[in-house]
Amino acid sequence: MLVGPELIRAINKQRVLRLVRSAGAMSRADLAERTGLTRPTVSAVVAELLEEGWVEEIGTGESSGGRPPILLRFNPRARWVIGAELGAGHVRAVLADLAGNVFDRVKQRVESHDPLVEVGQLERAMKHLLAQVPKKGPPIPVAGIGIGITGVIDTEEGIWRYSPHYKVRDLPVAQMLQERLLLPVWLENDARAMAWGERSFGAAKGVDNLAFIRVGVGLGAGIIIDGRLYGGAYQGAGEIGHIMVKERGLRCRCGSDGCLETVGSAVAIARRAVQRMAQEETLIRDLCGGDPSQVIATTVIEAADAGDRVAQEILAEAGRYLGIGIGSMINLLNPAMVIIGGGTSRAGDHLIEPLRQAALERTLPALREKVKIVRTALGEDAGPLGGAALVIEELFRAPTLK
Numbered sequence: 001m002l003v004g005p006e007l008i009r010a011i012n013k014q015r016v017l018r019l020v021r022s023a024g025a026m027s028r029a030d031l032a033e034r035t036g037l038t039r040p041t042v043s044a045v046v047a048e049l050l051e052e053g054w055v056e057e058i059g060t061g062e063s064s065g066g067r068p069p070i071l072l073r074f075n076p077r078a079r080w081v082i083g084a085e086l087g088a089g090h091v092r093a094v095l096a097d098l099a100g101n102v103f104d105r106v107k108q109r110v111e112s113h114d115p116l117v118e119v120g121q122l123e124r125a126m127k128h129l130l131a132q133v134p135k136k137g138p139p140i141p142v143a144g145i146g147i148g149i150t151g152v153i154d155t156e157e158g159i160w161r162y163s164p165h166y167k168v169r170d171l172p173v174a175q176m177l178q179e180r181l182l183l184p185v186w187l188e189n190d191a192r193a194m195a196w197g198e199r200s201f202g203a204a205k206g207v208d209n210l211a212f213i214r215v216g217v218g219l220g221a222g223i224i225i226d227g228r229l230y231g232g233a234y235q236g237a238g239e240i241g242h243i244m245v246k247e248r249g250l251r252c253r254c255g256s257d258g259c260l261e262t263v264g265s266a267v268a269i270a271r272r273a274v275q276r277m278a279q280e281e282t283l284i285r286d287l288c289g290g291d292p293s294q295v296i297a298t299t300v301i302e303a304a305d306a307g308d309r310v311a312q313e314i315l316a317e318a319g320r321y322l323g324i325g326i327g328s329m330i331n332l333l334n335p336a337m338v339i340i341g342g343g344t345s346r347a348g349d350h351l352i353e354p355l356r357q358a359a360l361e362r363t364l365p366a367l368r369e370k371v372k373i374v375r376t377a378l379g380e381d382a383g384p385l386g387g388a389a390l391v392i393e394e395l396f397r398a399p400t401l402k
């Protein structure tokens with residue numbers, strides 16, 4: 001732990017770096033003025049930051065009489081970060097720089113429901129990306145690994161507490177991967193990591209109050225309030241899939257009935273398609289070769305894109321139910337933006353237009369006028385880039401630079 005002058009030096013360094021990172025190109029004189037630090041202190045800090053590669057000199061600015069000042073800029077290639085997502089049925093991972101530019105990707109299907117197998121799969125994906133580092137640019141360190149995982153995560157301890165999909169209980173994933181990969185690892189719930197990814201690099205840059213809705217096999221919401229991820233008292237916030245939207249509805253896997261997940265998830269869309277293809281003429285039947293067990297939400301999206309009316313109605317129905325749940329959430333939280341992501345958001349306006357309409361119908365006029373409901377800007381990268389963004393957040397929060 002740092003104490004006394006060393007700690008002060010580290011804090012000054014962090015202040016200067018954060019300012020250069022957020023405010024763009026600046027001279028040493030600008031930095032002194034904006035931070036209130038003395039010129040010699042700024043010069044010493046900048047020399048250190050240049051030496052370590054965190055900032056770079058990019059030529060000269062306007063002169064105010066004397067010698068034109070040298071401008072400094074944050075260097076997004078100062079460190080690599082690795083971000084990953086373990087969802088229900090897939091692993092995705094990216095190698096990125098500090099500005100969220102992706103240099104390599106891994107995408108794998110997950111067949112197992114065994115959490116230990118899945119941690120092994122994550123480890124292999126990370127090792128693949130780490131092996132790419134020397135080929136992709138300057139020989140700079142990897143700052144760490146951030147992973148969004150489906151289920152309830154203890155972010156403080158890095159423990160995967162619970163997931164209905166993987167039947168996991170209290171698995172210390174961060175510690176396991178740290179020991180195997182020798183890098184710091186942070187965990188977060190997947191929808192929350194996606195929300196953070198969109199705020200850092202996607203649709204919600206600079207937005208302090210927002211919700212990201214992950215529509216896939218299950219439903220989840222990542223909520224950001226006043227610029228911070230909201231986890232609730234016990235990291236269980238955001239379970240929008242279990243809001244009741246249909247009285248006397250289907251039994252949900254949570255034990256209740258009529259939950260949003262039973263009518264608005266990818267599983268619900270596939271179930272509805274199987275029901276309707278038994279009764280009506282639809283392209284869905286051709287796409288699945290007449291085999292109902294082959295129908296997934298993607299089949300329905302494909303049919304809807306090809307103009308199939310039944311498929312479009314199924315997606316619109318799911319969208320309306322999602323809108324009912326999201327409208328309630330908007331009334332409760334007053335977000336500036338709601339981002340629809342996850343695999344099923346590929347349905348685009350077939351799903352999102354009816355969703356938007358149903359949500360806004362149920363939102364109080366004062367809140368309705370301002371809230372934006374948009375599709376994910378990062379698409380499949382939202383999860384892994386969210387993981388990367390968590391590492392970057394830690395990097396610039398800590399009082400000492402790693």
Ligand SMILES: [Zn+2]
Pocket residue numbers: 241242252253254255256257259261
């Ligand atoms: Zn439920």
